[in-house]
Amino acid sequence: MVDYCAELEKDIRFQEGLKSCLNCGVCCAICPAAEFYNYDPRSIVTLVQQRNNEVIEQLLKSNTIWYCGQCMSCKTRCPRGNTAGMIIQALRTLSQQLGFFTESEKGRQQYALKKVVGENILNTGYCLCPTMVAPELHVEQGPMWEWVIANIDAVYERMGANYRKPGAGVLRKISDDALQELAQIFEVTGGKEFYKTIEDFSEKKAAEMNLDTTNGPMNDYLVHVYTTNSGTHSGNE
Amino acid sequence: MQKQPKSTQWSLYQKEIANDNYFYGRSCIRQNFFPASEKTFLKILREELGKTVLEDPNHTTCTGIGYHSDVVPFDTTQTVVARQFSLMTAMGLKNMALSCITSFGLYTEILDTWHHFPEQLAKIRELLYKATKREFELPENIAHASDVIYKFRNEIAQKAKYKLVNKETGEPLRVVEHIGCHYSKMFPQSGVGGAEFPQVLSGMVEAFGGEIVDYPERRHCCGFGFRNYLVQANRAYSISNTKKKFESMEPFKPDFIITNCPGCPMFLDRWQYAIAEMEGKTYDAQGKGIPVLTYEELAGMVLGYNPWDLGMQMHQIGVESLLDKIGVAYNPEDKYKDIHGNQLPVPECPASLRGKILDTKHK
Known part of the structure; x- marks a missing residue:
């Protein structure tokens, strides 16, 4: 069995995030995720502090580690300098490296995040682009955003942007040379390998669930993980 | 000891904000949703305040949204940020003004990490060089762009x-x-x-x-x-x-x-x-x-x-x-004209917000 604690301790964010928790619960009082989900950052810190390998494995396979919104309010408040949000980052990384993320509904969403945000970074040099925020998938963006997308070139030109054109400025086209450098950075730092790990474990899970990953960018598995909410996460069900 | 009133406690936390010569780091989200705000920042700094603000078109995302969505590893993000430092260094600048808060937080976190773990800085220098043949200096001053407007x-x-x-x-x-x-x-x-x-x-x-x-x-x-x-x-x-x-x-x-x-x-x-x-x-x-x-x-x-x-x-x-x-x-x-003064189609009016959004007088 893998020594999960030893693996976590290799992550600099785990070293920085876990000092010694006195279980005061101040982090829970400030945490937006604790308010919304059946989630408790204090428990996360307590569990990893106890160094019980079996319990940590359960955690790595659970929905629990995927609830945090990464606002890092916990860091401000903790009187002992712990940061539950950074411990969460280390747990999420390890969960993906070991393929445990596909065992939970919230963890499986990493496939959509890799496909959408992850690939866009390498394809365009941006985390997001206007056309990624498709009005049909983002009704909350309202009719104004539909107007932006329907008149995209004219609107961004009016805003003074340099949309998809070479040179400097807002939403410029990132040069091929710069994209190549970005790709090289991902190659030598393990970013591409990490993307592949997410993809490989997700494809394996999709096969188990009889969902297709090959039928286009909005494939069956992606749509499933992007939209499924079992309604079992708030603790009020 | 006299207790300081709550409303002035902020004065205990002051930071140094550079006075001029900024390398501007753009924001993925701001460019998408508030593109004219970045244009306005540069106009105010350059035209109203006479400051030098430079950007490099080869500047990319810092990967922040991918990083905090846990699909981009920390080493990768650090190296991408190191590349931005290299672009700044190549321009002879030492002060960064960042449009994005996620970037600002990440840059601050990365510099803090490198301060406490110098071996990590050495590793990232090596990775950046291996990937791009680039080298970099650490910035002397990192401001969020709102710090700069606050300063002036x-x-x-x-x-x-x-x-x-x-x-x-x-x-x-x-x-x-x-x-x-x-x-x-x-x-x-x-x-x-x-x-x-x-x-x-x-x-x-x-x-x-x-x-x-x-x-x-x-x-x-x-x-x-x-x-x-x-x-x-x-x-x-x-x-x-x-x-x-x-x-x-x-x-x-x-x-x-x-x-x-x-x-x-x-x-x-x-x-x-x-x-x-x-x-x-x-x-x-x-x-x-x-x-x-x-x-x-x-x-x-x-x-x-x-x-x-x-x-x-x-x-x-x-x-x-x-x-x-x-x-x-x-x-x-x-309101809905293009840059040449031609009328564009008008967005639909939301059903539940009173008054048409084009009805600017809101009587």
């Missing part, structure tokens, strides 16, 4: 055409300031006023004649939560947290909201629309929603820039009620 707030106020005052009553406008979480919650010393009493936006508002509203959930997250908005199935987290803020600020009757994070104004704007559509509920007395501004829009507005040059037509909550309160001059017919 009095100079901007002196040039201002408008004050944040209700033209009918002569009373200061009541303003909610919302600070992006990653501005100073992680590293309080990196923000003006720290995490408890950040002064970066309230200082601007007061310099421009407004009055800050204090309310219980002032420091609560806007509700972005990265994966909690990016994945459709999780968006109830996002809207619920935003709603909590609106319910908390409603009794204080704010005239508008100002933010320094590029994502927060989008969420505070769009979720107001969504709540109005879902529940028929708005958080202002007129049923039009509370306008949400970026700090660049705020500074440009008091300087008398055309609201449509500032990009305020890209808000779902109309800004006209605010413009009218102050008495800002604008032409409602120009």
Whole structure:
């Protein structure tokens, strides 16, 4: 069995995030995720502090580690300098490296995040682009955003942007040379390998669930993980 | 020892903000949703204040959204940020002004990591060189772009055409300031006023004649939560947290909201629309929603820039009620025109927000 604690301790964010928790619960009082989900950052810190390998494995396979919104309010408040949000980052990384993320509904969403945000970074040099925020998938963006997308070139030109054109400025086209450098950075730092790990474990899970990953960018598995909410996460069900 | 009044405790947290010669780091989210705000920042710095601000077109995303969505490893993100430092170094600059709060928080975190783990800095230097043959110097000063506007707030106020005052009553406008979480919650010393009493936006508002509203959930997250908005199935987290803020600020009757994070104004704007559509509920007395501004829009507005040059037509909550309160001059017919003055199609009117969004007088 893998020594999960030893693996976590290799992550600099785990070293920085876990000092010694006195279980005061101040982090829970400030945490937006604790308010919304059946989630408790204090428990996360307590569990990893106890160094019980079996319990940590359960955690790595659970929905629990995927609830945090990464606002890092916990860091401000903790009187002992712990940061539950950074411990969460280390747990999420390890969960993906070991393929445990596909065992939970919230963890499986990493496939959509890799496909959408992850690939866009390498394809365009941006985390997001206007056309990624498709009005049909983002009704909350309202009719104004539909107007932006329907008149995209004219609107961004009016805003003074340099949309998809070479040179400097807002939403410029990132040069091929710069994209190549970005790709090289991902190659030598393990970013591409990490993307592949997410993809490989997700494809394996999709096969188990009889969902297709090959039928286009909005494939069956992606749509499933992007939209499924079992309604079992708030603790009020 | 005399206890310092709460309202001035922010003065314990001061930070040095460079005076000139900035390398500008653009924001993915701001470029998408508030593109004219970045243009306005550069115009104010260069044309109003005579400062040097340079950018390199080869600057890319810092990967921040991917990093906090846990698909980009920390080593990768550090090396991408190191590449931005290399672009700055190549321009002979030492001061960064960053448009994005996620980037600002990440750069601060990375520099702190390298400070405590010098071997990590050495590793990233090696990785960047291996990938790109680039080398870099550490920046001497990192500011969020709102820090820079804060630094020059009095100079901007002196040039201002408008004050944040209700033209009918002569009373200061009541303003909610919302600070992006990653501005100073992680590293309080990196923000003006720290995490408890950040002064970066309230200082601007007061310099421009407004009055800050204090309310219980002032420091609560806007509700972005990265994966909690990016994945459709999780968006109830996002809207619920935003709603909590609106319910908390409603009794204080704010005239508008100002933010320094590029994502927060989008969420505070769009979720107001969504709540109005879902529940028929708005958080202002007129049923039009509370306008949400970026700090660049705020500074440009008091300087008398055309609201449509500032990009305020890209808000779902109309800004006209605010413009009218102050008495800002604008032409409602120009709101949906292209750069050549041609009329574009007009967006549909939301069902639940009172008055057409084109109806700028809001009678």
